[in-house]
Each structure stands twice: as C-alpha cells, then as structure tokens.
Amino acid sequence: MNIIICVKHVPETAEAEIAIHSSGKKIKTEDLVFDINEWDNYALEEAVQLKEKHEGSVTAITVGSEAADSTLRKCLARGADKAIRLTDKAFEGSDSYVIARILHKVIQDLPFELILTGAQAGDDGYAQVGVVLAELLGIPHATMVKKVEPLKGFVKVNRELEGGLEEIMEVKLPALLATQTGINEPRYISIMGIRKAMKKEIQVLSLKDVGLTEEEVGESGSWITVEKMFIPPVEKKAEILTGGVDEITTKVVETLRGKGLI
Amino acid sequence: MKEVFVLAEHRQGELRDVTFEMLAKGMELSQKTDTDLTVVLLGHNVEKFAKKLTDHAKRVLVIDDARLENFNAETYQKVLTHLISERKPTLTLVGHTAFGVDLAPSLATELDLPLATNCIDISFEGEKLVVVRQVYGGKVNVKASLRKSESYIVTLRPATFEAKGTKPQGGEVIKIAPPFSDDITYKRFIEYFQPPAGDVDITAADIIVAVGRGIKDVDNMSIVEKLAEAFGGVLACSRPIVDKGWLPNDRQVGTSGKTVKPKLYIAIGISGQFQHISGMKNSDLIIAINKDPKAPIFRSADYGVVEDLFEVVPTLSDRLLEGKR
Numbered sequence A: 001m002n003i004i005i006c007v008k009h010v011p012e013t014a015e016a017e018i019a020i021h022s023s024g025k026k027i028k029t030e031d032l033v034f035d036i037n038e039w040d041n042y043a044l045e046e047a048v049q050l051k052e053k054h055e056g057s058v059t060a061i062t063v064g065s066e067a068a069d070s071t072l073r074k075c076l077a078r079g080a081d082k083a084i085r086l087t088d089k090a091f092e093g094s095d096s097y098v099i100a101r102i103l104h105k106v107i108q109d110l111p112f113e114l115i116l117t118g119a120q121a122g123d124d125g126y127a128q129v130g131v132v133l134a135e136l137l138g139i140p141h142a143t144m145v146k147k148v149e150p151l152k153g154f155v156k157v158n159r160e161l162e163g164g165l166e167e168i169m170e171v172k173l174p175a176l177l178a179t180q181t182g183i184n185e186p187r188y189i190s191i192m193g194i195r196k197a198m199k200k201e202i203q204v205l206s207l208k209d210v211g212l213t214e215e216e217v218g219e220s221g222s223w224i225t226v227e228k229m230f231i232p233p234v235e236k237k238a239e240i241l242t243g244g245v246d247e248i249t250t251k252v253v254e255t256l257r258g259k260g261l262i
Numbered sequence B: 001m002k003e004v005f006v007l008a009e010h011r012q013g014e015l016r017d018v019t020f021e022m023l024a025k026g027m028e029l030s031q032k033t034d035t036d037l038t039v040v041l042l043g044h045n046v047e048k049f050a051k052k053l054t055d056h057a058k059r060v061l062v063i064d065d066a067r068l069e070n071f072n073a074e075t076y077q078k079v080l081t082h083l084i085s086e087r088k089p090t091l092t093l094v095g096h097t098a099f100g101v102d103l104a105p106s107l108a109t110e111l112d113l114p115l116a117t118n119c120i121d122i123s124f125e126g127e128k129l130v131v132v133r134q135v136y137g138g139k140v141n142v143k144a145s146l147r148k149s150e151s152y153i154v155t156l157r158p159a160t161f162e163a164k165g166t167k168p169q170g171g172e173v174i175k176i177a178p179p180f181s182d183d184i185t186y187k188r189f190i191e192y193f194q195p196p197a198g199d200v201d202i203t204a205a206d207i208i209v210a211v212g213r214g215i216k217d218v219d220n221m222s223i224v225e226k227l228a229e230a231f232g233g234v235l236a237c238s239r240p241i242v243d244k245g246w247l248p249n250d251r252q253v254g255t256s257g258k259t260v261k262p263k264l265y266i267a268i269g270i271s272g273q274f275q276h277i278s279g280m281k282n283s284d285l286i287i288a289i290n291k292d293p294k295a296p297i298f299r300s301a302d303y304g305v306v307e308d309l310f311e312v313v314p315t316l317s318d319r320l321l322e323g324k325r
C-alpha cells in the first residue's frame, strides 16, 4: 500500500508568549519552537503502521520553508521512505485552499492508494486541506478518522462525531483520510531511525516545478485573506487570586467554604 | 429574492443545536442584507423537522430520500451542488461539526466558491464578506475577508452563536426531488458506534477536578487524583490525556467527550480551547490553575490561579485534608 502523508510544521503556542507582528497580519515566530502538527504526528504513525502491516511505501510532503525540514526528518526517522518539500517565495500568504492546490499538483503524479492528513492544523485550524485535496484529486475522503481498516478495494473507517459517538463508514480506495488525535500511540524515534533519516534526501520543488502561476498561489489565489490579527477581547474575566502558594490555597479553600462547596 | 441558506444538521432523530444557532445568525444576516432565510433540510422521513423549522425561516427546502437518511458527504454534496447552482444563495451556512468539516471544503471546491471555516463571527461589509476566526488555540483572533464572489460558504463554530427564539416565521415547506439517479458509490454509512460506558459517570458529579496536558507525565497523575479525592470529587480531563491513554475516554470533557455542569469545576493545566470549554462552561463555579496568564481558560473561569500546578495542587490537597481532620 503506497501512502502519502501531508504534514505541516507549526509553532508550539500552548505554553508560549504570543506577540502580534508589526504588520498586524501574523504573529512573531522568532522565539517559538516549531514541530510537526499534533494531528499529523498521529497521521504519520498510522501511515507507518499500515505500511508495516500491508507493505508499500510512505511519502511525506509539506508546503513550507526550509525550516520544515526538521519535521520531514522526523517523518523519515519514524519510518517514511521519501520526503518532499514545496517551497517558494510566492507561496507566502497562501490559505489552506491554496496549500491544497499546491499539494494536488504534486500528488496527482505520484502513485498512491491512500493519503493521510491531520484533521486540522493546530495553528490556524482550518480543517480543510485534506477535503479540498481529495476533491481536486477526484477521490473520496473521510475526516475525523479514529480507526482505519483497509479491505479489498475499500477502507473501513470509524469517524468521530460529537459526544463520543462514532460512525462506521466504508470508503472506496484510493481515498484520503484526515485522522484525529488518539487514533494510535505515536512511537518514539530510535537512534537508528535518526541516523537513517539524516542520510535520506529531501526533494525540494518550487512554484515552477509545481506548475501553478503566481496568481494562483499566495494571497491572490486564496479564498480568504487575513486583514488583521488581534488578541481576543475579554468578555468575562476570572478574578486572579494572588499571593504566594500558601496564601492562594488558603483563599481558594475559604472561597469554596464560603460558598458551601466544601 | 436572494437567499441565505442554512444547512440543517440532524442525527439519530434529533435536530442538532447548531442548526438553531446558525438560524439565529442567518436571520440577522438576511435581515441586514434584505434577503430571505432558507433552511435546507436533507434526510429521510423528516416532515417533523420541516414543520419545526418553518418557525425559524422564510422557507424550508426539503429533499427526502432514503439515500439521505444518514449524513454522507458524497450524497449531501451532490444535492447541495445542485441546489446552490440553481438558486445561487448569497451565503450558505454549515456547522463546523464532524458533518460540516466532512462536507463544506469539497462542496466549495466543486462549486469554486470561497469558503471560510470555523468562524466565530461573520458580517457583510458592503459586498465583502468578513469573518472572525480563532487561531493558535484561541490565543489570537483573525479578522479575514473572503475573495469576492456572488455566493459564499461559511462554517460556523458550534456553541458560539446564541439560538435566540424569534417570532414564528410561518415558513413555507417546499419539496424538491432528489437530484441523483444513481446510487452512492464511494462512501457508504454502515452504522453508529457508541463506545461502552465506564464505571464513573462524570456528568453526575458535583465536584470535578479536570487535568490537562500541563501535567506533563503519567507519573504526575497521582497529584491530581489526590486532589480529586480530597475534594470528594471525580477526576476528569482534556482530550490529550485520553489520547495518551492516561484516563479512559469517558473522563473526557468537551465537544467530543462529555458535557458537564458540576457545582465546582477545577481546570488544572488546561489551556481552554473551545472544544474543551463548550463541555464545561455551564459549571456553577470554575477555578483555573495555569502558569500562563494569557491562557484562554481564564476567559471562562470565575477564579484564576496563575502558578505552577506542581506547587499549587499538592498544597491545596494538604489544605483540604487538614480542614477535614
């Protein structure tokens, strides 16, 4: 089974201080740590497990800057066979629709039975690249995938719905699946894997290689354009309890006692 | 007359809340732009829903067919492509739900219409459609505009718009024949699956101690277990804790987990992304412990403790146990 995974190199922001760039249209990223998108990490593991069970190959593709090589190396170290990076100055400002179009141009010429993406990118949370890509390729898709079972000519998947409910679907192959977190247990990278990955080549392609025009990518090709970024206004604000840890815990206990909760 | 479409979402015999939230927002937009509000209802044996929806819109377009009984992105897309091409609504609203995200991007691609997903606000500025989205886990908002088009598609985040009741609209029900002759070929719905329930029902608890990724390691879980015990409450969590297998899935709070409404909810090392918040925001009292003062959880909490959880949690457990002695 030949599998393609689309991965995005994203900044870790849950624990970081975030500042808006002076353009007002993006955040400052100099001090942030980047890694593979959380959802893609699960997609990667799923791809490698499927390859181990059903043979074939795994190709990891990203649209990003040279810095995204570290994410591709991670894919190679964990079991991907090939890596492709799509990089061009003209790609800057592309929304998720354009990203999908760029990916489409490259993937349409590659052999595959399955494409895996993450359900969403943790940075801008569009949750659309996979589904747009599937439509452009003319193949069926399923999102929010929590379980994958390849059968003859189709794949049986569990899709996660709200409230813990799942639905079981059959999707004809070749297909695109957007995986949800928790679908598997991503493995640790072995030293051997890292050594092997360092030796593998990352193929780099540009706008020209991809075969799209400048107008079709970047802001001009996008469905949506950022006008401004801002820190969300606070509608309801928590009362912050201050003092040392001792004082704070005392305040918590007193408050709860006052309300009859303990 | 131009229209604003709202795609009704239903599952297992129930119209879902997001439908009414979209209708409320859709009503506001249709009034502002002088267009009609139209519900699109796809399903099988859905007369009951159609009738209910007439209260909320000018018309209800119903396509009733056995092949539409359960949501299926393939068949839904066929029908909607047909309807949108025929009637050219200015805007089609779809929920940013497990259904909506499976449908809207391919629908927009097929129709070559601009799409904005996961929006928390939407308005027309003249002909321009402007949306607000949240990025970086809710730490930053983006105001964005869509490429100019005569028709747009937008997915709205659930539990964000208020489903306010309007006076009954007395809408008209219009039945439309299913626009497909062939069978569903690519995607087949088999069945629903409800993972079995565990031994603890967090929805019944008065006090919930909820832990998130800030706990860092499975070995640290004992400190929150101890706090839950000291409170006489139950331990719940955010999604990453279940994904890692540190707690069973029936302890997860949020859109894909449980919705809880305890007297006291203590969120520890949880950033407060909307999928978590929508499962606990109606708790009577919310206390958040997080070392990041900018964490979105503080926008939903009543009290906040901006400290290292590894210092606060054990001390708090001790205080509570002291008090009991």
Ligand SMILES: Cc1cc2nc3c(=O)[nH]c(=O)nc-3n(C[C@H](O)[C@H](O)[C@H](O)COP(=O)(O)OP(=O)(O)OC[C@H]3O[C@@H](n4cnc5c(N)ncnc54)[C@H](O)[C@@H]3O)c2cc1C
Pocket: A014, A015, A119, A120, B137, B211, B212, B213, B214, B215, B237, B238, B239, B240, B252, B253, B254, B255, B256, B257, B258, B268, B269, B270, B271, B272, B273, B275, B276, B279, B289, B290, B291, B292, B295, B307, B308, B309, B310
């Ligand atoms: C379709 C879909 C459905 C989802 N459903 C759910 C759901 O039902 N429930 C859910 O919870 N999530 C759900 N999610 C995931 C959600 O988007 C977030 O990824 C998740 O809620 C983040 O969990 P967290 O807050 O524990 O982790 P993070 O966002 O990583 O936050 C960790 C927090 O811990 C704090 N912290 C770290 N160390 C310390 C310390 N020493 N002391 C104090 N604080 C510390 C950090 O400042 C940070 O704020 C869903 C996502 C999708 C796409």
Ligand SMILES: Nc1ncnc2c1ncn2[C@@H]1O[C@H](COP(=O)(O)O)[C@@H](O)[C@H]1O
Pocket: A006, A007, A008, A009, A037, A039, A040, A061, A062, A063, A064, A096, A099, A116, A117, A118, A119, A120, A121, A122, A124, A125, A126, A127, A128, A129, A130
């Ligand atoms: N720049 C990118 N390069 C490769 N894949 C991407 C890129 N952006 C998004 N994806 C894939 O699409 C999924 C959904 O992303 P999004 O639609 O942006 O939320 C991600 O989990 C990735 O698998």
